[in-house]
Amino acid sequence: MNLLVGQIGHLFVIISFVTSIVVAIAYYFASQSSDLTASPKNQEINSWKKMARLAFGVHAVSVIGVVVVLFSIIYNHQYEYHYAWSHSSNNLPYYYMISCFWEGQEGSFLLWIFWHVCIGVVIILRSIFVKHKKDNTWEAPVMMVFASVQAFLASMVLGVVVPFANLKIGSSPFILLRDAMDAPIFQSQPNYIPVDGTGLNPLLQNYWMVIHPPTLFLGFALCLVPFAFVIAGLWKKETTKWLKPTFAWALLAAAVLGVGIVMGAYWAYETLNFGGYWNWDPVENAVFIPWLVLVAGIHAMTMQQKRPSMAKLSAILMISVFLLILYSTFLTRSGILGDSSVHSFTDLGLSGQLLIYLLFFTIGASILFFMNWNNFPKSKQESSFYSGEFWVTLGVVVLGLSALQVLVPTSIPVYNAVLDALGIDSNVAPPADPEHFYTEWQLWFSVGIAFLSATAQVFWWKRIEKSNLKDNFVIPLILTAIITTIIIAVAQIKDASYMILVLTSTYALVSNGISIARTVKLNPKLAGGALAHVGVALMFLGILSSSGYDEIVSMNMSGLLYNKEFSDEVNRENVLLFRSQPTKMNKYEITYKGQYWDSPNFPTYVNKEDVKGTAYAHKVIAQKDLIYKDKVEVKSGDTLQIFEENTYYKIDYVDTLTKETFTLFPRVQQNPQMGFVVSPDISQGIKSDLYTHLSSLPDPAEDRTWSQPEMKVLSPMDTFIVNDFVAVLDGVHRGKPLADEDYMLYAEIRILDKEETYTAKPVFQIKGNEVRGIPEIIESAGVEFTMINVDPKTEEFTFNIRTTQRDWIIMKALEKPYISLLWLGTIVMTLGILVAMWRRYTEAKKATVSKKSNSKKPKNEMELV
Template identity: 30%
Template sequence: MAGSIVLTLALVFSLFSMTMFYFGYRRDEQAQKYLKFARLGYHAMAMMVIVASTLLLYIILTHQYQYHYVFNYSNSDLPLGLLLSTFWAGQEGSFMLWILMTTLIGIGLQSYTEKRGDLEPRVMMVYTLATTFLLIMVSPMMKNPFAYIWQGESPFIEVKYFNQQLLQSLAFIPNFLFGNEGGNPTHLKIDREFMGNLAATQYQLSDILVLGKGLNPLLQNFWMQIHPPILFAGFSAATVPFAFAISALIKNDYQDWVRQSIPWVLGCAGILGLGIMLGGYWAYGVLGWGGYWAWDPVENSSLVPWIVSVAAIHTMLVQIRTQKKDPEKGRYLITNIILSVFTYVLVVYSTFLTRSGILGDSSVHSFAEPGRTVYIFLVIFVVTFTGLGFGMVLFRLKSLLKISKAGEESTLSRELALFMASFTLGMSALIVFAGTSAPIFGIKVEVDFYNTMHVPLGIILMAINGLSIILKWKTTDSKKMKADLLRTGAITAVISAAAIFIGGVDKVMMILLLVASVFALVVNGEVMIRIMRGGQNKLGAYIAHIGMALFILGVIGSSAFSSEQEIDLEKGKTAKVLGYDVTFVGLEPFQENGHTKYHCKLDVKMGSSSSIVKPVMYVADFNNSLMREPDMNYGLLSDFYVAPVGFDDGMQNPDGDAMTISEGKEISAAGVQIKYKEFIKPDMAAMTTDADFNMGVRAIITKDGKSVEKDLLYSRIGGKMQADPVILDEFGVTLTLKTVNPGDKVATVIVADKDGNTSKSAPKEVLTIHASIKPMINLVWAGVLVAVFGFVVSTVRRLKETQQMQ
């Protein structure tokens, strides 16, 4: 109750502050008085948000499971770090995190704008509109993190979460117990009537409800504690360029807004880029599919605003350059306004995609269906900020067109190169946006679509990356440019030829991408060394460009040069796996967070070097699914990546042979061939509640040239997981789906002949692994860190420049 009141007060103060900033922009004797009220209102709102966040953290740390959010995402078995991370594990908490980050950034923004004329009321008026919308999202009528458990969607809670002794001792409890067909109680109904009966006793709900559902096993990772806060800080920072753009349109004054805004755009791009790639590193180290970017719609939805923010930086630099010579002009002004607006609008749109439930069957990252009211409000959220941004652009279009006219650029100019870079980034954003939005219309976009479209764009971007540094502002001396190109081209040719020869690259597009990336690396590296010798501090852009070139080289190496193999490893025997000698030593049980897990111990040798790799397998209590965690033999030039697929303990299964199979693969057993055609996706909303759902494998079974397609389903019915055997009389076999993991889509199928006989001869322990070698993967991580450092350096430089404008 206290938390809900505090959030309501925060919303009231946010509305008050926004109104006062509006009146504070009026140029009369009352303006300063309104501004004082506006600042007080904003700081009061900020204090309420901090208090609400502290209260949410308190009820999580003290395990107050009577709160719906705490019950659904935490439990007492979690270590402190992961327990803290449950703050942002669900919809309500992640909105709270977003609000908290937005509020804290707003404090700095208010101080920044206060010192710059009438900028404060214009910018903060728009900024507090964003905080108001976010606060409405966590208000009592929406996704309130302080809602009690009996206010949730389903009043039925499994009895395993309750104090069993109290359940048996309280006389009214049987009236609220519900069970299965056998009459055994499985769920307790917690509603207002139950709470009325409980109030008549000496107990509170917290005395009876003693366990929480806990954190999804895929989220129980160190990076869960770091990745979301950084990502949401990036989302929050994206609000600032939007506010600056709208403030310029409000006043119809465009002389200084880009120089005032660009430090915030740089900061937004750096933070958001870091957050995105931390998510990629998390996927690489935990999910077990050997990659770091799957072009998942939810992943893409955060990538698009980042691409747009980077595009904005390039054209903003041109406007700053042109306005130094003529403050009344501004090259690419309209482009910069639109890109600044789009950066935040696309963040809001990504929120709609992620939280509306519209991607429920298309992304493993999306939240469950939030309900009709929240869905409608999310639509209003998107429409409001899109309408505000583009409505203001149309309103001021005549003035914008007049100021934007600054003549044509020379073909050999840095201005044109920067515009082309921005345009190419815009094309990338458009492609990802289209693919990400396609599921709304029932269209499934494959990963190959993104890869195929982005290789040529990557070639163009890396080429422009280098050329934009060689080219000069306004125009470039052709002889000087030719000399620079000959020198850097020769170095590029030598390095590229060596890389192509050593790596054995034979695909034309990959060769071109590699050459373009090396060219960008050489040009920026040469200029950076020259600048450092001169003692100048304008290194940010070159560092960021070098980082992106390293990143692209890492992408090429880890994808084009990657090799993989799936193999069965019999315990105690050594097998050759991608050039390594790998021995399965055995399973080693260990305890983590109160649960038993198993290290699959592998002895990995290459020549005289030896290492131990320990991927993990376990059955999660959270969803009764087999979970797999990869492990790696890390190397400077490449990683040997091992993901467990399945384990056979060698004991005869009374129902048949347990066979592990991955999507797209084929196995043979009991005289038939079974091809795993595709994964049958479950209803994501049902999976996150107690509702029934089906998931499974669509398989093609072949024998003697005859094939048939069947769905092998694994279902939850009435709270219990079960699988229905598929009997194929014509083939003489019975197939039963034992387990399937919706994360990596690996399935275990029981195969038996019509008499229930298996094909095994002697018991033996066999571990199935998927191994891969990831060359130059470290360049991906190093490239991102170098690029982010470049953004930091550029941000500091631009902030110093704005201080000189005061």
């Protein structure tokens, strides 16, 4: 057993925890100047800062060391460690090894810690190389907050038991399997190491799970920056100066976190079979809420630049973002959502730590905020109805209420747990139909957001009075009315709420489009906000069209009930397909063509009929040349590696109207822990997506009903009928005998389908006076051949032939119109946020250069000497 590598990894964890505390203490003492604009008071403060930077460097190296060691354990299949055994397996593709790292709680915490290190390094380096010395005074108080957060996060993976207190701090990713499991085998074999791991959750075996979690956690980590600057400002009683160095970071956090959320939605769309991309699951909500509050906070910060009295609201929202992220961490990792979410982690005994973590920063931030209540600028005048600030403030309120509406029902398990702890029985249950419940509310919040994003743009960039109100709105409103009328007429929208959402979203597109045209002429960087609003409007239209007007195209038109045990939905909304039998489905003619495997040795999926199993797991032998794009990629007799836990079902489509053809491969994974896991395949288009997944298929564990054997005597090139197929005995050939055989024959029987040909090769073995026929089953045709006799004089061969029901599947297909608008809107929104971020970054940089220039100007003639 290689125990040294785990001990090194655990040592790195301890070092990272200790150094984070050292960094926090050193930066605390380095922050002891009167205010943030003052230069460091003395050499002692500079010494503390140097010590803090050195300690943070050690902390960064130790965190990277932990990450490298843990990934090494996973990649090298060191199953003596519980983390490697429970998240990886021998046959897992190497690119999914990365997903194994953050599948568990400990790995995801390490990912979060790693991103904080990267951001902390950027903040320190900028402070070191910044040209204006007064700007680097932010480093110490901000990094003190960073280090404090790092200490708490590092404690989550510490895995140390406090002596005499029976208290465990954190859960170590380097715990041995024998220490984590109370299995009998470890009593007899203490050094026992499993030959294989349990494998990665099949739902996570998707390329989005390689990039979605690190993007999401980078968004979480970036949200710490505004929080840290606000806390630093409150600590130093500077309630407004944190805005400029924070603005670009906040926008970057919104872009990255938003992209991470949409990545998760797209993963659900591609992987889960509920037919959508957002299910209002509590874990989804827990990530969505901080993003909504972050966007509200960014709008408040925008107003703060014109109206300093908005600093109080900006500070509240930026603090709330980070606290909500901590709250979402508590929800998803304490096990409290175990009964209400399929995404939550199980409780590893860390719920107490998570709660302390949340309360520490909530109470600390609240105390600092209220201590500075009177230090915030006061409002000198009310916002006018004709000012941009008025409409942006309404937008902030709507975003906040939208977040609150999601937060309250999502937190019901927490309320129940608190009441139960107080001895009060709580019967409050989460919404029975979350999709309907949340959508009903959020639709109207979307209407408000679309309307306000359009109206606020007009008031923000133009001076509007009562006298010119009509002139500024007449063109956007006329264009909106025309476009909305066309959309409603063409799409045949009849629901009043949908009409209103189309109206306001179109209004947002038109108004913000006009704003973009105006601002680009002045400065393209000014168009970021309007561009982001255009993206949001496109997203609303994409969500409405794809969710409100999706169509089931696989309706059962046969008039038959597939199975009495199936739900009415399955019997009504699915189509039954027999192998190689074309079937009409709406405007499509579809044909189920068989079962396939994925292989790293072949560019596309491998037909199960073209390979034969071996005595080795995950290894098969090609029965014929495997061709891809007219090139032989695998020769007959070659060995291939296959990922046999995943079976792909090939379905050919022909659009009878356009004659377009395409193929989909919906997936089924037979997982020991989860049973059959079904994933869809999607044909994507600009106008619509065709979403296909399997609803039922023959269970290989059940005994099939075979017919009684039918005996046939055949000669080479004889043609016969079997299970409604035409079959031909091409010949019988002598094969190379095995070690315990005297003689071996194998027959070649072709089974002719309309578009495919299957080949059966039943074997006849002779050893002394013993003869034995080895049956060959062709699953696709539902036929079994067994050669039972050979007459060398007449060259006739006798076969027993059995048949069963041919291969079949039951499939569901939906068309989702204009879902492409949702993904396009996400891209446009992100680009808009990034444009705005670049603008704020350059403004902050120019302000620094300006300060430096001003500082060099002589105050009087004596300074010229």
